[in-house]
Amino acid sequence: MFDSNSYLNxxxxxxxxxxxxxxxxxxxIGRLLYDSKSIFEDQLENIRATSERRGENYVNLALLTxxxxxxxxxxxxxxxxxxxxxxxxxxxxxxxxxxxIQYTRNMVTGASTANLAIILIDARNGVVEQTRRHSLIAxxxxxxxxxxCINKMDLVDYSQEQYDKIVKDYRxxxxxxxxxxIHFLPISALNGDNVVTRSTKMPWYEGVTxxxxxxxxxxxxxxxxxxxRFPVQYVIRPYNDEFHDYRGYAGRLSSGVLRPGDRVTILPxxxxxxxxxxxxxxxxxxxAFAPMSVTVLLNDDIDISRGDMIVRDNNKPQVxxxxxxxxxxxxxxxxxxxxxxxxxxxxxxxxxxxxxxxxKLDISSxxxxxxxxxxxxxxxxxISIRTTAPLMYDPYTRNRETGSFILIDEGTNVTVGAGxxxx
Amino acid sequence: MSLSLNxxxxxxxxxxxVIREAAAQFQNPCILFSGGKDSIAVxxxxxxxFYPAPIPFPxxxxxxxHNFPETIAYRDQLVAKLGVRLxxxxxxxxxxxxxxxxxxxxxxxRIRLQTTTLLDTIEEFKFDCALGGARRDEEKARAKERxxxxxxxxxxxxxxxQRPELWNLFNGRKHVGEHFRVFPISNWTELDVWQxxxxxxxxxxxxxxxxxxxxxxxxxxxxxxxxHIPMKPNEKPEERLIRFRTIGDITSTGATVSVAATxxxxxxxxxxxxxxxxxxxxxxKRSETSMEDRKKEGYF
Numbered sequence: 001m002f003d004s005n006s007y008l009n010x011x012x013x014x015x016x017x018x019x020x021x022x023x024x025x026x027x028x029i030g031r032l033l034y035d036s037k038s039i040f041e042d043q044l045e046n047i048r049a050t051s052e053r054r055g056e057n058y059v060n061l062a063l064l065t066x067x068x069x070x071x072x073x074x075x076x077x078x079x080x081x082x083x084x085x086x087x088x089x090x091x092x093x094x095x096x097x098x099x100x101i102q103y104t105r106n107m108v109t110g111a112s113t114a115n116l117a118i119i120l121i122d123a124r125n126g127v128v129e130q131t132r133r134h135s136l137i138a139x140x141x142x143x144x145x146x147x148x149c150i151n152k153m154d155l156v157d158y159s160q161e162q163y164d165k166i167v168k169d170y171r172x173x174x175x176x177x178x179x180x181x182i183h184f185l186p187i188s189a190l191n192g193d194n195v196v197t198r199s200t201k202m203p204w205y206e207g208v209t210x211x212x213x214x215x216x217x218x219x220x221x222x223x224x225x226x227x228x229r230f231p232v233q234y235v236i237r238p239y240n241d242e243f244h245d246y247r248g249y250a251g252r253l254s255s256g257v258l259r260p261g262d263r264v265t266i267l268p269x270x271x272x273x274x275x276x277x278x279x280x281x282x283x284x285x286x287x288a289f290a291p292m293s294v295t296v297l298l299n300d301d302i303d304i305s306r307g308d309m310i311v312r313d314n315n316k317p318q319v320x321x322x323x324x325x326x327x328x329x330x331x332x333x334x335x336x337x338x339x340x341x342x343x344x345x346x347x348x349x350x351x352x353x354x355x356x357x358x359x360k361l362d363i364s365s366x367x368x369x370x371x372x373x374x375x376x377x378x379x380x381x382x383i384s385i386r387t388t389a390p391l392m393y394d395p396y397t398r399n400r401e402t403g404s405f406i407l408i409d410e411g412t413n414v415t416v417g418a419g420x421x422x423x
Numbered sequence: 424m425s426l427s428l429n430x431x432x433x434x435x436x437x438x439x440x441v442i443r444e445a446a447a448q449f450q451n452p453c454i455l456f457s458g459g460k461d462s463i464a465v466x467x468x469x470x471x472x473f474y475p476a477p478i479p480f481p482x483x484x485x486x487x488x489h490n491f492p493e494t495i496a497y498r499d500q501l502v503a504k505l506g507v508r509l510x511x512x513x514x515x516x517x518x519x520x521x522x523x524x525x526x527x528x529x530x531x532x533r534i535r536l537q538t539t540t541l542l543d544t545i546e547e548f549k550f551d552c553a554l555g556g557a558r559r560d561e562e563k564a565r566a567k568e569r570x571x572x573x574x575x576x577x578x579x580x581x582x583x584x585q586r587p588e589l590w591n592l593f594n595g596r597k598h599v600g601e602h603f604r605v606f607p608i609s610n611w612t613e614l615d616v617w618q619x620x621x622x623x624x625x626x627x628x629x630x631x632x633x634x635x636x637x638x639x640x641x642x643x644x645x646x647x648x649x650x651h652i653p654m655k656p657n658e659k660p661e662e663r664l665i666r667f668r669t670i671g672d673i674t675s676t677g678a679t680v681s682v683a684a685t686x687x688x689x690x691x692x693x694x695x696x697x698x699x700x701x702x703x704x705x706x707x708k709r710s711e712t713s714m715e716d717r718k719k720e721g722y723f
Binding site: 007008009010011012040079080081082083084086090091093105106108109112113220223225233234236237238239242243246248250251252257279280281282289291292293295306330342344345347400401404405406408413414415418 | 432559
């Protein structure tokens with residue numbers, strides 16, 4: 001029986017899955033959905049019929065996630081797909097990213113909001129180039145938790161020796177990355193070993209199942225509750241008799257906590273005031289913390305508009321026009337040295353000019369290519385930019401919300417770059 | 424002191440953020456209102472997002488003329504309660520003006536015709552953004568949707584060429600004549616919507632709750648007896664205890680046999696069901712990718 005009160009205590013967790021073409025990613029997701037009873041009968045019937053019509057020998061669980069006509073026709077995944085399931089403990093959002101085309105672009109998109117990344121390794125092949133790429137991106141995008149799933153254990157006779165070797169190889173490589181929390185699990189997605197239920201084939205493994213890890217890994221501590229950052233999104237002015245002088249600053253806290261009475265500074269102007277009230281839907285709140293959407297009222301009448309940021313007097317972000325960043329490039333045309341782009345950062349719009357391309361990263365070896373680096377689609381590199389208006393930012397490693405920006409091509413309006421601000 | 428939000432509050436906060444972002448980035452947005460629970464959720468979230476100011480955009484209802492009367496009654500009450508402007512785009516008018524032609528036969532439906540009326544309404548009122556209640560868990564083509572979804576000057580969606588959506592930075596830049604569809608509850612599931620309605624104490628149209636109604640079966644779908652659906656000689660309506668899990672045009676909305684008469688009972692039912700929500704939608708059964716095809720043309 002479903003407990004109708006328990007859902008009020010459920011946490012939301014976002015994770016992304018990374019893997020190469022045949023590493024069993026779709027099977028793993030299918031297994032998680034199936035074993036947690038999140039696949040519906042008509043969905044299963046539908047893909048069973050489709051698999052049969054296409055002459056496939058088994059129920060192709062990839063059809064669950066590949067929804068577009070071109071994907072079904074070509075048997076490929078084009079775009080990030082979002083999947084949902086829940087257990088009594090948590091609700092999960094999976095950003096399922098395709099492994100082969102526009103790989104960096106898709107994985108960066110999926111990783112940008114994830115709490116955890118699942119990295120799949122084929123137990124027969126061990127750590128390969130793709131593993132290193134996935135891990136680098138997960139590290140660069142600041143995903144706090146990584147679950148390295150060593151899959152297809154059934155094909156290596158559930159060998160502890162093979163598992164231990166892969167774990168060691170991975171640890172040696174990951175020592176060069178900044179990942180806070182890495183877990184290793186020997187699994188077989190096809191047979192369900194250690195996915196939802198414990199495997200009886202690997203008594204030597206004393207760890208938890210993947211689902212148990214997803215349900216229990218501590219994510220509340222991933223949010224920055226120290227630096228209060230409130231980018232103003234929209235100014236609420238009712239213009240009616242009842243709320244004649246009402247001026248509310250609507251937005252969502254990027255990080256930290258705000259309370260009525262707090263002394264605050266408005267950036268970039270530097271004007272100061274204090275918080276009169278924090279509201280949502282007419283109800284006054286005693287505190288607001290990330291990621292809450294609220295409306296803030298101040299005690300002084302000052303000119304504040306969208307793109308400004310409300311922070312505490314004694315804890316301010318950097319306010320700069322010269323920014324150092326890693327850029328993940330997504331545009332069809334390479335990043336133009338001296339190019340001008342539209343930039344979005346928190347709720348702020350600006351323009352940016354590329355001052356310098358310092359290097360391009362060789363994603364497999366982590367080597368820096370400094371000799372005439374060209375940053376093309378799916379490349380990652382380090383750049384310096386100057387913006388037309390100051391940005392109020394924190395380093396990305398400290399704050400994923402105030403430490404990130406996107407670049408937009410002003411001609412096509414397409415998002416071409418994802419920027420990660422460095423210290 | 425615990426600084427964590429439960430999943431419903433997190434989803435609510437995300438939706439309000441998206442709605443405010445639409446209000447800030449576009450000149451002239453509207454909410455697409457179908458009378459279904461998802462567009463009702465978006466409307467209530469918009470009320471919260473701007474309180475004490477009124478919702479700064481109108482509701483647009485694309486009316487096929489084949490409605491459940493309960494939907495229209497609920498719509499008019501909600502509009503009066505929230506003090507929001509209502510714009511009705513009429514499919515009947517599009518037919519009368521010969522913009523579209525009525526489908527013929529027993530399974531005739533105005534679902535596809537809605538697209539023309541919708542795009543005409545968007546053009547007439549110069550909307551540059553239409554907020555909708557589509558959810559990614561509803562349907563496989565919708566699983567690939569963005570929060571901010573670009574439409575070209577023909578109102579078309581190009582699923583293979585979508586803008587990447589990174590962090591919470593939404594790119595609503597566009598050329599003249601183009602518009603955006605914005606989906607604030609993208610990440611909600613059917614169960615989330617119901618749990619949210621229970622948490623917030625929001626009443627829904629009576630169609631969602633178990634009630635007695637004359638229905639008949641066609642191709643495995645239970646349809647309501649209605650003047651808008653011609654019946655075949657062998658189709659005999661009988662009174663059954665049913666409810667609707669989704670509400671759309673009366674010709675294509677299938678009923679579910681159910682005794683769930685309260686929100687809590689519905690949550691129990693939804694949590695234990697093994698059939699998807701749109702399993703009863705005749706419009707989705709036309710082909711494996713019928714939703715994608717309609718969406719490309721400019722459907723919701």
